[in-house]
Amino acid sequence: MAQTITINERNYTGMPTSTAIVICLDGSQKEYFEEASKLNLTPNLDKIINAGENLLANSAIPSFTNPNNISIVTGRPSSVHGICGNFFYTPSTGEEVMMNDPRFLRVPTIFQKYYEQGAKIAIVTAKDKLRKLLSHGLSFNDARAICFSSEKSDQATISENGIDNINNWLGMDVPDVYSQGLSEFVMAAGVKLLYEFKPDIMYLSTTDFIQHKYAPGDQVANTFYAMFDKYIGELNVNNNSIIITADHGMQPKSKADGSPNAIYLQDILDKKFGEHSSKVILPITDPYVVHHGALGSFATIYLEDKSKINDAMEEIKKIKEIDVVVSNEAGCEEYDLPKDRMGDIICMSSKYMTIGSSESSHDLSKLKEPLRSHGGLHEREVPFISNKKINSFLSNEKLNNYDAFYYSIAGAM
Helix, strand or coil: CCCCEEEEEEEEECCCCCCCCEEECCCCCCHHHHHHHHHCCCCHHHHHHCCCCCEEEEEECCCHHHHHHHHHHHHCHHHHHHHCCCCEEECCEEEECCCCCHHHCCCCCHHHHHHHHCCCCCEEECHHHHHHCCCCCCCCCCCCEEEEEECCCHHCCCHHCCCCHHHHHHHHHHCCCCCCCCHHHHHHHHHHHHHHHHCCEEEEEEHHHHHHHCCCCCCHHHHHHHHHHHHHHHHHHCCCCEEECCCCEEEEEEECCCCCEEEEHHHHHEEEEHCCCCEEEEECCCCCCCHHHHCCEEEEEEEEHHHHHHHHHHHHHHCCCCEEEEEEHHHHHHHCCCCHHHCCCCCCCCCCCEEEEEEHCCCCCCCCCCCCCCCCHHHHEEEEEEECCCCCCCCCCCEEHHHHHHHHHHHHC
16 A cells, blocks of 8 residues: 555545544534534534644635535545536537536546545435535445435445445435435434444535524524534544535525525626626526525626627626626636636625526525525635644645545544
8 A cells, every 4th residue: 555645636645544534514614613512512523623623724616515525525626626516507508517427527536546545435425416426436346435315315226325225224214305314314324334334434425404594503503513413422433533624604695574685697787788698607506496596606607799708897896795706717717716617707796695697587485594605705714623633734824625635534544
């Protein structure tokens, strides 16, 4: 076994001697942990923080689920791995495509490269949309890899997931996709895999249903973090190395009357430049619209007439609640994005505002609580909690959530 493994131009230490665990606690920000801790609901997390580190990191931009989960598992930003949203647009065909197929992934995952070196890999994700991306490059025919989702745990097979009969094995039914149970299933499965499968590397990725609905300190949110804490106590054993981070934070995005706070950018551009002259793409869009109604803080715009790019940018800059308006080249350079998968203009809204396309295209009927969402710079800061001291960390370094496996694997040596 090599002393180091080079993956996507980063050097990782060799095979862990205990389990290297990374948990992506979807939609979390430090205030959730702080509020639960005040009520003594998180004794295991408090113990970890006292023994290790309680840091903050940047998530990748846009601060959405797919790009950040893939950044975490490749150790690199979207400009390298290519996944820059939950879906993207192909101007040449007019096709809008969900970015959950491995064909869009441009580099190998950390899992794949360690698996090739003989490691045992365990991955559990709440939603199935991530599973094929996370498991890309793994083989399930030699009992060294397991990857499944809570959402479709009843459909798992040995050939596709490395495990079957999950619900009987775990003693839990398939959870409702819009419930705390979807994330609890991930954590419970992670604990059982740790003790029975004994992976070298494990990744647990939850869902942000609770965080979209409830602010830090809310009783329901506190109950969620107390649940999470129980499982953390069961994972923090045998010198295992644990990093807890998130794909993004969350901010309230509603008006005083509870309706969503949104700028419908497609309507504004259509009125100024004419219909079909532009295409506003919202990379937050996914099948789970109950969470967010496809309203987030990031948008990219494609223009039919490229000579109008500067005019369109100037028009968008007039909108008070849009903080960032940059060209493709400038935005991709600043935020580590793949140029060929972004539009001509990149926009991000202010802290309490979202960007929509046309008002008529958003079905907000399923939003039962005031909107909480993400995607921009104001949801970029995320926790980076380690159960061990990070000796190599320098206070002036830029820490990213996709440094998680680098430190987790180093701590498991």
